[in-house]
Amino acid sequence: MDFKSGAALTAIKILSRGKGIYIIITTSSLLLYYPIFVKNPRITYLLVVISVLNALVAVLADIDTHKSLFYAFRICGATPSTLMTYIITTSSVVTLISLIPITICIDVFGVLTSLLMNISVTTSLLYMSYIKVRKYS
Amino acid sequence: MHEVAVLLRDVWKSYKFGVEIVNVLKNVNAVFMRGEVIGIHGPSGSGKTTLLKIIAGLERPDRGEVIVCGYNLNLLDEVGLSMIRNSIVSYIPQDYGLIDSLTVFENVELPLLIAGVDKLSRLRRVSEVIKYIGLNGKEWLRPTRLSGGERQRVAIARALVTTPSVLLADEPTANLDWNNAIKVMELFKDIKKDFNTTIVIVTHDPRILEFVDRSLTMFEGTLKEITPKTY
Numbered sequence: 001m002d003f004k005s006g007a008a009l010t011a012i013k014i015l016s017r018g019k020g021i022y023i024i025i026t027t028s029s030l031l032l033y034y035p036i037f038v039k040n041p042r043i044t045y046l047l048v049v050i051s052v053l054n055a056l057v058a059v060l061a062d063i064d065t066h067k068s069l070f071y072a073f074r075i076c077g078a079t080p081s082t083l084m085t086y087i088i089t090t091s092s093v094v095t096l097i098s099l100i101p102i103t104i105c106i107d108v109f110g111v112l113t114s115l116l117m118n119i120s121v122t123t124s125l126l127y128m129s130y131i132k133v134r135k136y137s
Numbered sequence: 138m139h140e141v142a143v144l145l146r147d148v149w150k151s152y153k154f155g156v157e158i159v160n161v162l163k164n165v166n167a168v169f170m171r172g173e174v175i176g177i178h179g180p181s182g183s184g185k186t187t188l189l190k191i192i193a194g195l196e197r198p199d200r201g202e203v204i205v206c207g208y209n210l211n212l213l214d215e216v217g218l219s220m221i222r223n224s225i226v227s228y229i230p231q232d233y234g235l236i237d238s239l240t241v242f243e244n245v246e247l248p249l250l251i252a253g254v255d256k257l258s259r260l261r262r263v264s265e266v267i268k269y270i271g272l273n274g275k276e277w278l279r280p281t282r283l284s285g286g287e288r289q290r291v292a293i294a295r296a297l298v299t300t301p302s303v304l305l306a307d308e309p310t311a312n313l314d315w316n317n318a319i320k321v322m323e324l325f326k327d328i329k330k331d332f333n334t335t336i337v338i339v340t341h342d343p344r345i346l347e348f349v350d351r352s353l354t355m356f357e358g359t360l361k362e363i364t365p366k367t368y
Contacts, residue, residue: 080219
């Protein structure tokens with residue numbers, strides 16, 4: 001798959017103007033309280049679950065915009081590589097922000113697990129939306 | 138000598154609705170020449186949009202040949218069809234297909250970003266097209282701040298930015314009052330004159346056919362000529 005800078009740029013623009021980025025930054029900032037002040041392994045692992053949900057909500061908050069972008073991309077002749085670049089860029093940004101509280105208190109294994117979970121959940125959600133748009137457009 | 142822009146030969150398309158199979162297009166044959174404005178008129182559900190989507194390479198026919206500017210779409214894979222949509226054919230959907238979180242400029246720029254055009258060329262080309270369609274000074278507004286006619290113009294600008302050979306417009310005047318509809322149709326005529334673009338307009342409004350070079354009618358999946366060919 002080729003990396004398409006135009007699609008990555010569009011993904012950043014869409015994310016920066018959507019609701020999702022504010023939701024995820026706010027939740028991640030609030031969650032920072034736990035790893036800093038609460039030293040309880042049970043609570044810290046709960047952060048992994050919250051982080052996945054946070055990433056999911058961030059993508060869902062802007063799902064209509066993502067769908068209209070997939071539609072516009074399709075009409076304007078975006079190749080499958082362009083669409084995948086958009087999906088992966090969006091997922092990566094959302095995942096990285098949602099991982100901030102986790103990286104502070106959880107071990108490398110936990111961070112990697114969260115990284116994989118968050119990126120696969122967000123990528124799958126966006127990819128399914130794209131398939132739906134493709135089917136009905 | 139007239140150049141063929143679109144050739145449809147024995148095109149069939151059906152959709153499955155539950156257990157029922159509905160033939161949306163039945164043995165459609167047509168030739169659209171370079172620089173022609175064609176109007177396809179027909180009631181809702183007659184297969185007009187499906188036909189446009191097949192010409193745009195957004196859907197594949199079940200049977201038959203679709204040749205656009207010499208490219209047989211049946212022989213192209215998904216990447217090939219994407220390239221056709223990016224450089225040769227532009228499709229304007231009925232709902233305009235604009236992205237509300239991007240500005241007018243960014244919406245029009247999208248096909249050039251996809252094509253990998255450099256920033257300076259993008260800036261120059263988008264500015265030219267925005268000026269051409271008469272949206273100067275509204276480049277940095279979001280589409281939600283524009284009227285229906287202006288949104289339609291943005292969609293036309295986005296379709297025009299790559300200078301396509303074929304422009305497909307699905308009900309371009311459906312959401313507009315008659316005055317704005319006339320302006321949009323005049324714009325299509327200018328585009329034809331200035332760029333020698335083949336323009337295919339699908340409409341349910343028979344008044345729109347006054348503005349086209351040749352009209353066809355679509356009824357229950359079959360296409361018939363109303364105005365005879367002049368070439």
